Amino acid sequence: MQLTNRSKQVSNKEMTLMERAYLPAIATGLAITIKHFFAKKVTIQYPEVKRYLGPVFRGRHILKRDEDGRERCTACGLCAVACPAEAISMVAAERVKGEEQLYREEKYAAVYEVNMLRCIFCGLCEEACPKQAVYLRHDEFVPVFSDRDQVIWGKDLLVEDMNSRYTREAWTKEEARALDNKRANGEVTNVVPRAIP
Amino acid sequence: MEEVKPQLIKITFDGIEVEVAPGTTIMQAARKIAEADESQAGLVPPAMCYYKPLPSSGGKCRACLVRVAQGSAKDPRPMPKLVPSCITQVQEGMVVENTTNDAVLETRKSIVEFLLINHPLDCPICDQAGECHLQDFAFEHGSAKTRYEEERRTFDKIDIGPNIQLHMTRCILCYRCVYTADQITNKREHGVMGRGDAAEISTYISNAIDNEFSGNVIDVCPVGALTDKTFRFKNRVWFSKPEDAHCECDKCSGKAIVWYRGDEVIRVTARKNVWGEVNEFICNTCRFDRKKTSDWVLEGPTKVKRSSVISANKYRANLVPKPDFAMKLAATQFKPIDDSRPYVTDTETIREQSIENNDKANHRSLLSQNN
Numbered sequence: 395m396q397l398t399n400r401s402k403q404v405s406n407k408e409m410t411l412m413e414r415a416y417l418p419a420i421a422t423g424l425a426i427t428i429k430h431f432f433a434k435k436v437t438i439q440y441p442e443v444k445r446y447l448g449p450v451f452r453g454r455h456i457l458k459r460d461e462d463g464r465e466r467c468t469a470c471g472l473c474a475v476a477c478p479a480e481a482i483s484m485v486a487a488e489r490v491k492g493e494e495q496l497y498r499e500e501k502y503a504a505v506y507e508v509n510m511l512r513c514i515f516c517g518l519c520e521e522a523c524p525k526q527a528v529y530l531r532h533d534e535f536v537p538v539f540s541d542r543d544q545v546i547w548g549k550d551l552l553v554e555d556m557n558s559r560y561t562r563e564a565w566t567k568e569e570a571r572a573l574d575n576k577r578a579n580g581e582v583t584n585v586v587p588r589a590i591p
Numbered sequence: 592m593e594e595v596k597p598q599l600i601k602i603t604f605d606g607i608e609v610e611v612a613p614g615t616t617i618m619q620a621a622r623k624i625a626e627a628d629e630s631q632a633g634l635v636p637p638a639m640c641y642y643k644p645l646p647s648s649g650g651k652c653r654a655c656l657v658r659v660a661q662g663s664a665k666d667p668r669p670m671p672k673l674v675p676s677c678i679t680q681v682q683e684g685m686v687v688e689n690t691t692n693d694a695v696l697e698t699r700k701s702i703v704e705f706l707l708i709n710h711p712l713d714c715p716i717c718d719q720a721g722e723c724h725l726q727d728f729a730f731e732h733g734s735a736k737t738r739y740e741e742e743r744r745t746f747d748k749i750d751i752g753p754n755i756q757l758h759m760t761r762c763i764l765c766y767r768c769v770y771t772a773d774q775i776t777n778k779r780e781h782g783v784m785g786r787g788d789a790a791e792i793s794t795y796i797s798n799a800i801d802n803e804f805s806g807n808v809i810d811v812c813p814v815g816a817l818t819d820k821t822f823r824f825k826n827r828v829w830f831s832k833p834e835d836a837h838c839e840c841d842k843c844s845g846k847a848i849v850w851y852r853g854d855e856v857i858r859v860t861a862r863k864n865v866w867g868e869v870n871e872f873i874c875n876t877c878r879f880d881r882k883k884t885s886d887w888v889l890e891g892p893t894k895v896k897r898s899s900v901i902s903a904n905k906y907r908a909n910l911v912p913k914p915d916f917a918m919k920l921a922a923t924q925f926k927p928i929d930d931s932r933p934y935v936t937d938t939e940t941i942r943e944q945s946i947e948n949n950d951k952a953n954h955r956s957l958l959s960q961n962n
Contacts, residue, residue, distance in 0.1 A: 401956050470715030471827035475903050486824045501716040501824050524715050 449564035466527035469503035473519035481512035617676035640765035641677035661686035703733030719815030833893035
């Protein structure tokens, strides 16, 4: 049975004079190495310099608020059931009178926890969310941690801060690509980031 | 006197012949097919209002409409309109089309649209989500988009006691709870007021709610219009773990399903059969008051269909399908070995043969390279 088309017959042919001389080959190899000293560097000094990861990069989670500052999340559990890593858990509670300014729906998440050690940042929670509440930020990672308690993120870390609202210049890959094309053609130079669609 | 055995009636449902007793409805005949052969479960018409344990239920939601291509053997004309299969009785030689007829499927799509016209679609906050018949029905037969632009109807909130929560906006007017109230009380205390758009489950509803078995309206309700107040927003059904359990109860059979979150019993429901129907109603004491594991004798995990979202994130042996891919692949690639070759033991011959085989293989690979 032939397994592959790339199999080669082993040959024992004799080397040519050039190959036998050895030194020319050494010189060629060294030249390649020296050439790279002067080439443009592909690395950056990471903690000080950071690359833009694109508008649809999936970093840490955020629980969005709506225009009035009410929490969008209604603890429906679809993110948790969609999560392949079972990283999300929540406890729901009923909104009482007087909390209408805090929560958008009748039910809200009293506890919402994401285990960042389990999370694989696949973005399925984002896709499952019917209330457009959970998003993965494109501009922030989960920071380095030294203790297990720091990786289970509760609502204190996840819920959006109304003073620095999270925006993105594109919300889908297609939008991002169209934006890139426009930039390349010089049609747009600066795009105002926009909030939730 | 000689016992007269009732003549069985033969009908054809979606090309499958089945023999049933006279007086059976088309729905029951279809269910009989599915009970005999589980793989045929897809051809049973969906039921939103029909509920076998509740007499005279059915014929309201139009979800189960089917086409009768041949009325009977004597009168082979087709029925002029689609008929509700849950209340239409079979006749000898009847030919019924359900999934095989495009008109039926198209009509069903419209029925979903009608049922969802006034439905608030608040599934994210509804406790029924995950075990809701309307969700299943809309998922299987409906379209993903709505054409409805007008305001959906709203109602004033009615508080019907500490155990049962009524959300009138979610109601699809299937009348199942009304029939349940009829069955558990002597007087008719619970009914539907108003007509059409304004129809509302009402009338002395609290009278029926005081009954010992009133909690069963929760199980009977196909949507989230009547839900368990003691379970309200406690947990999504797919995060709780159902266990079959029974208890000594002087009022009911005591057979129930106990739903766990961790070690905590968060809800008790009656057992449902494959069609989502409760055959043995349980009393309110069992349902609302017995919320400790010590109250129950556990029988083991409830069997949940693999297709149900309740089976998500649970890894029981009966829920995890065995991978048959490898076995199938092996079966397709299996070649019988030619055993007629001589069995060689001589080392010298084996060496010669292996060299020869090597040469052959090399030759083949060279050939393929050159071609």
